Amino acid sequence: xxxxxxxxxxxxxxxxxxPLTLVLLGFLVAPIVMIVIVSFWGATEFSIxxxxxxxxxxxxxxxxxTYKVFWATFKYAFITWALTLAIGFTVxxxxxxxxxxxxxxxxxxxxxxxxxxxxxxxxxxxxxxxLGRNGIANQxxxxxxxxxxxxxxxxxxxxxVILAFVHLYTLxxxxxxxxxxxxIDKSLLEAARxxxxxxxxxxxxVIVPLTTPGIMIGTIFVVxxxxxxxxxxxxxxxxxxxxxxxxxxxxxxxxxxxxxxxxAVVLLCTVLIVIAILLRFVNIRKEL
Amino acid sequence: MRTxxxxxxxxxxxxxxxxxxxxxxxxVFVKGxxxxxxxxxxxxxxxTLRMIAGHEEVSEGAIVLDGHDISAMxxxxxxxxxxxxxxxxxxxxxxRDNVAFSLRMKGVDRATRHARANTLLELVDMTAYADRxxxxxxxxxxxxxxxxxxxxxxxxxxxxxxxxSALDPFLRIRxxxxxxxxxxxxxxxxxxxxHGQDEALALADEIVVMNNAVIEQAGPARAVxxxxxxxxxxxxxxxxxxxxxPGGKATVRADAVALADTGLPATVTAVEYQGASxxxxxxxxxxxxxxxxxxxxxxxxxxxxxxxxxxxxxxxxRLHRLRx
Numbered sequence: 179x180x181x182x183x184x185x186x187x188x189x190x191x192x193x194x195x196x197p198l199t200l201v202l203l204g205f206l207v208a209p210i211v212m213i214v215i216v217s218f219w220g221a222t223e224f225s226i227x228x229x230x231x232x233x234x235x236x237x238x239x240x241x242x243x244t245y246k247v248f249w250a251t252f253k254y255a256f257i258t259w260a261l262t263l264a265i266g267f268t269v270x271x272x273x274x275x276x277x278x279x280x281x282x283x284x285x286x287x288x289x290x291x292x293x294x295x296x297x298x299x300x301x302x303x304x305x306x307x308x309l310g311r312n313g314i315a316n317q318x319x320x321x322x323x324x325x326x327x328x329x330x331x332x333x334x335x336x337x338x339v340i341l342a343f344v345h346l347y348t349l350x351x352x353x354x355x356x357x358x359x360x361x362i363d364k365s366l367l368e369a370a371r372x373x374x375x376x377x378x379x380x381x382x383x384v385i386v387p388l389t390t391p392g393i394m395i396g397t398i399f400v401v402x403x404x405x406x407x408x409x410x411x412x413x414x415x416x417x418x419x420x421x422x423x424x425x426x427x428x429x430x431x432x433x434x435x436x437x438x439x440x441x442a443v444v445l446l447c448t449v450l451i452v453i454a455i456l457l458r459f460v461n462i463r464k465e466l
Numbered sequence: 467m468r469t470x471x472x473x474x475x476x477x478x479x480x481x482x483x484x485x486x487x488x489x490x491x492x493x494v495f496v497k498g499x500x501x502x503x504x505x506x507x508x509x510x511x512x513x514t515l516r517m518i519a520g521h522e523e524v525s526e527g528a529i530v531l532d533g534h535d536i537s538a539m540x541x542x543x544x545x546x547x548x549x550x551x552x553x554x555x556x557x558x559x560x561x562r563d564n565v566a567f568s569l570r571m572k573g574v575d576r577a578t579r580h581a582r583a584n585t586l587l588e589l590v591d592m593t594a595y596a597d598r599x600x601x602x603x604x605x606x607x608x609x610x611x612x613x614x615x616x617x618x619x620x621x622x623x624x625x626x627x628x629x630x631s632a633l634d635p636f637l638r639i640r641x642x643x644x645x646x647x648x649x650x651x652x653x654x655x656x657x658x659x660x661h662g663q664d665e666a667l668a669l670a671d672e673i674v675v676m677n678n679a680v681i682e683q684a685g686p687a688r689a690v691x692x693x694x695x696x697x698x699x700x701x702x703x704x705x706x707x708x709x710x711x712p713g714g715k716a717t718v719r720a721d722a723v724a725l726a727d728t729g730l731p732a733t734v735t736a737v738e739y740q741g742a743s744x745x746x747x748x749x750x751x752x753x754x755x756x757x758x759x760x761x762x763x764x765x766x767x768x769x770x771x772x773x774x775x776x777x778x779x780x781x782x783x784r785l786h787r788l789r790x
Binding site for chain 1: 519540543
């Protein structure tokens with residue numbers, strides 16, 4: 179009887195899919211469901227109680243702080259996206275089309291990944307002595323006579339936050355773009371030249387359209403990472419700037435879990451909407 | 467007869483570091499002819515083609531088309547167009563946009579370039595597929611599109627880099643007939659690189675056989691086949707036996723060899739029935755392998771088996787002395 183059941187290919191199929199389903203249910207679906215549930219709970223100064231209240235969302239959407247912080251989050255995401263795209267595309271283009279030898283290509287590519295052998299936090303913090311009021315950057319600029327006074331906006335500003343973001347996440351743009359570019363048949367570039375396309379025209383009409391899936395994957399990486407980040411913003415702005423991640427982490431620090439959960443749900447929906455919009459434009463399925 | 471529209475290679479040389487891919491080539495391609503560059507892989511035929519196209523820099527020498535040295539010009543300004551081995555169609559553009567690509571690069575407006583592309587698609591009989599993407603086409607269809615894209619620039623010389631090698635044998639024979647027909651209709655020079663001698667014989671007005679970076683022999687297809695200059699050409703073009711005779715080597719065509727009562731003694735090593743004829747492979751006492759293509763009736767009149775001793779004969783007039 180049991181053997182018969184195993185021979186049934188529907189049963190067998192479900193069994194084979196079961197481990198991954200369980201992992202996803204336990205570690206992805208269940209936590210999200212819990213966050214959604216908790217976001218409807220009530221809270222007083224000293225307690226949290228199960229309930230079904232819209233209070234948390236009411237408060238969130240009625241507070242001007244929410245809009246300001248979401249706006250700041252989008253701003254960080256957009257500026258970081260634009261910069262990582264510009265740098266990432268250029269680096270990937272150089273690696274894929276200008277470096278002829280495969281060995282050098284791989285060597286240079288590994289070189290790009292070396293910073294990732296250290297932790298995020300260390301890479302972030304190492305900017306602080308460089309950018310500080312009496313840091314290397316300011317001292318060097320003063321000794322060259324470029325400036326008389328130390329630049330105040332170098333550290334603990336939007337500038338330093340975005341600098342750290344770009345530093346941390348450019349590789350997430352380089353890798354998928356490089357990957358798609360390497361799949362472009364080199365004879366297409368010759369064909370474009372044969373058809374009278376200039377270097378710029380080849381870039382615009384052949385390389386960029388064929389690289390969009392890679393650009394899109396990199397965009398999703400960078401946008402989701404930046405929108406979900408809170409530690410970079412905290413360290414690099416010296417706690418003077420806020421994004422949605424920091425809003426959540428502050429609520430958690432104050433043990434306001436329902437409010438934190440509501441903010442998290444709104445952030446999750448926002449990110450999903452952004453990705454849905456991106457996917458409307460480009461079909462990335464064949465890249466996966 | 468020389469005209470101003472000929473394509474001429476003058477002392478054309480290509481070096482990659484210390485290796486010489488093409489050595490001091492001198493040749494005139496007559497306008498409106500179908501020329502096949504024939505040779506084994508690595509003989510320099512593709513490098514030669516790519517230099518004419520402008521995708522490979524010329525190390526030394528000149529390429530003269532229409533009275534001008536084009537060797538320093540950009541590919542699109544040369545009056546040549548290339549059809550790539552894998553067709554190199556732009557995968558993100560429709561068939562029509564692929565064909566119209568060069569016009570778009572020149573800034574021709576959409577209506578004009580689409581009209582022109584449609585004309586070319588009609589020429590290669592692909593009108594029905596104009597809105598498809600290249601991935602939705604078969605190999606033969608992709609090739610027609612590639613052909614249309616190359617011809618839309620109105621080249622004086624069309625360069626084809628092993629255009630038939632990606633197709634299956636049946637389609638290959640059909641496409642080569644179409645290539646030939648198209649060339650005759652358009653009246654422009656086609657330079658076709660191939661390593662298949664049957665392809666070259668079927669298509670070419672002129673065959674240029676290359677080996678080791680130089681031209682071994684060039685001439686009308688029939689002349690090259692009937693009177694190969696060197697042992698290499700005789701062996702590469704096929705259908706020939708190279709025999710060592712006192713005073714040098716000579717060739718005799720396989721279909722000119724007969725089994726007779728007197729002649730060169732040899733032993734049969736293999737017999738292959740091929741329908742209309744029977745291929746009898748023999749080995750002479752000197753160690754040369756000689757193939758005799760015998761008409762079917764003649765062979766079965768007195769059949770032979772491997773191991774039999776035979777004597778090979780041919781008319782003295784069919785023996786062709788080799789220069790090298």
